Amino acid sequence: MASSEAQYESDDGMDELMDKFKTQRYKNAFSENSWEEELNKIPMFMKAAPEEIDPKEYPELACLQAIIHDEDRPPEEQAKGLKDEGNVYFKEKNYQKAIVSYTAGLKKKCGDQELNTVLLTNRAAAHFHLGNMRSALNDAAAAKKIKPDHLKALIRGVQCCMELRIFAEAIQWCDEGLKSHPTDKKLLELRAAADKHKRAAERDARKAKAKEKKLQGEKEALLAAIKDRGIKLLQPAKPRKHGSDIEGEDEGASAAISQLSLDGLSSQEVTGAQVFLDEQGSLQWPVLFLYPEHQQSDFISAFCENNCFIDHLSVMFGEELPPWDSDRKYHPQNLQLYFEDEQKETLYQLNPETSLLKVLQHKRFFVKGGTPSFIVLVKDSSFWKQFLTGKKIQRL
Incomplete structure (x- = not known):
């Protein structure tokens, strides 16, 4: 009896649902009068592509066309898109992928030198954060060659030189940058720091040279004292070449x-x-x-x-x-x-x-x-x- 009641309730609910389909219209359905035209706008069901594609009228098709025919866009536009992609990766601290995007943008070889300078400078920054100082310096130098007064490239070049401990080059980068940006606070700070490190490195080098000279003098004096006393040092044994045996015990000792x-x-x-x-x-x-x-x-x-x-x-x-x-x-x-x-x-x-x-x-x-x-x-x-x-x- 209970089973029959459950079946009755289920059937009753289904009837109610079907009644709603009859009385209420599906909002996203094709219209009865133009369903064929609407279906033809979906790329999968198109019988022929339209001559002109309006993104508002054919959004799905416009998206596919953009993917398929990306290479048809001007190199500047493609390079800019890759730069923007790299910037997104950079903000996410995914520096490896950022480098890939910036490199792809540079490979487009667009004629926009400002854009190429930005791509190089941004790639230098990504290399810098990965610790690739030499690659970062090379990119900064390439950017400076295109645009000698590009501030970000100049600053990045100085920072790379500082990390590589080539302080004379860091000062040279600063001096070049200060010609175009004489009051830039960052460049002035970096130059002062580079000069300080350069003088410290030169002082350490002089001390090391003096110490080495002193040690060499002490070694020479030590060897002279041993020699003057007639003391004999037995050198580490070296393998003899075939046929080079020395006859006699005394000759062997002297050898x-x-x-x-x-x-x-x-x-x-x-x-x-x-x-x-x-x-x-x-x-x-x-x-x-x-x-x-x-x-x-x-x-x-x-x-x-x-x-x-x-x-x-x-x-x-x-x-x-x-x-x-x-x-x-x-x-x-x-x-x-x-x-x-x-x-x-x-x-x-x-x-x-x-x-x-x-x-x-x-x-x-x-x-x-x-x-x-x-x-x-x-x-x-x-x-x-x-x-x-x-x-x-x-x-x-």
């Missing part, structure tokens, strides 16, 4: 030492320290002590050439011994020092009372990597006997 240069003082890269001349004219060397028994080492960043080895050993192994010396045997009186001549496979034992300079001047001592290194052993220990077994030993 490795070759010409004295800072290449043999490269310890700074590894240890952070390098030999230097102090105010008294003495060489201060970075020195490495090696303890092979415990695979440990000590690094002295500034060992004066006039100091003896015992001076440092007494400090390093004084009242407090290192934690790795579990047997508590590394006392200054128990220690022996050696340097190794790798070429002759010989260990040279040196007296702890000897100065560093005397050891460095030994004919078989070569400073490797800018850092003299020495082996420290405990006399009469089991490791001492084992380490020296089979090795050639010489005393200084």
Whole structure:
């Protein structure tokens, strides 16, 4: 029963709707007398296009014609449309698309130089906001070439030069602009800023040059001091060419030492320290002590050439011994020092009372990597006997 009532209500509503169609007219329908004429105005149903298109009478067709025949418009009109399109993208901060639009406008090669100047200046602004300073400067220069007094192009050119840190060119742009716009506040401000930065850059360049000259003088003095003392620096090994082997140990050593240069003082890269001349004219060397028994080492960043080895050993192994010396045997009186001549496979034992300079001047001592290194052993220990077994030993 309920189902029949629902069907009745539905049918009743449909009848009411159909009655409205009979009594009320559809507002947007074609008229009965001219429907064919009206249908023919819709591009999809046209049998033939009219000879003259009135946008008011044929709005849809006029729109399609504009899209299809855009290239038929004058280049100036097309370029202006692309400029306006680019400006919309620019306001939306979509600088990449703005550049595409401005570039398309320039490709129209219209004869309106004012419009071309604006397109170039606007594209320069878009490049500027993207950080493409060199491209922005090129566009500003092109715009200035067309119209030398174009204020926006001049200002943009100055800003690009400032960002590129070519301050002399920035001043030149300002001076050119101020000829046409002598009271322009922005140009005056930019020129003052460019001049300030230029003087600061020149001052920094002078300081850097003076510092470089001072460092070069210090390097030359350092190398001269090393050379005067007869100290030999072992240069980094270089691959030998085929057939260039030098016969004889002494000749090989001299080839490795070759010409004295800072290449043999490269310890700074590894240890952070390098030999230097102090105010008294003495060489201060970075020195490495090696303890092979415990695979440990000590690094002295500034060992004066006039100091003896015992001076440092007494400090390093004084009242407090290192934690790795579990047997508590590394006392200054128990220690022996050696340097190794790798070429002759010989260990040279040196007296702890000897100065560093005397050891460095030994004919078989070569400073490797800018850092003299020495082996420290405990006399009469089991490791001492084992380490020296089979090795050639010489005393200084």
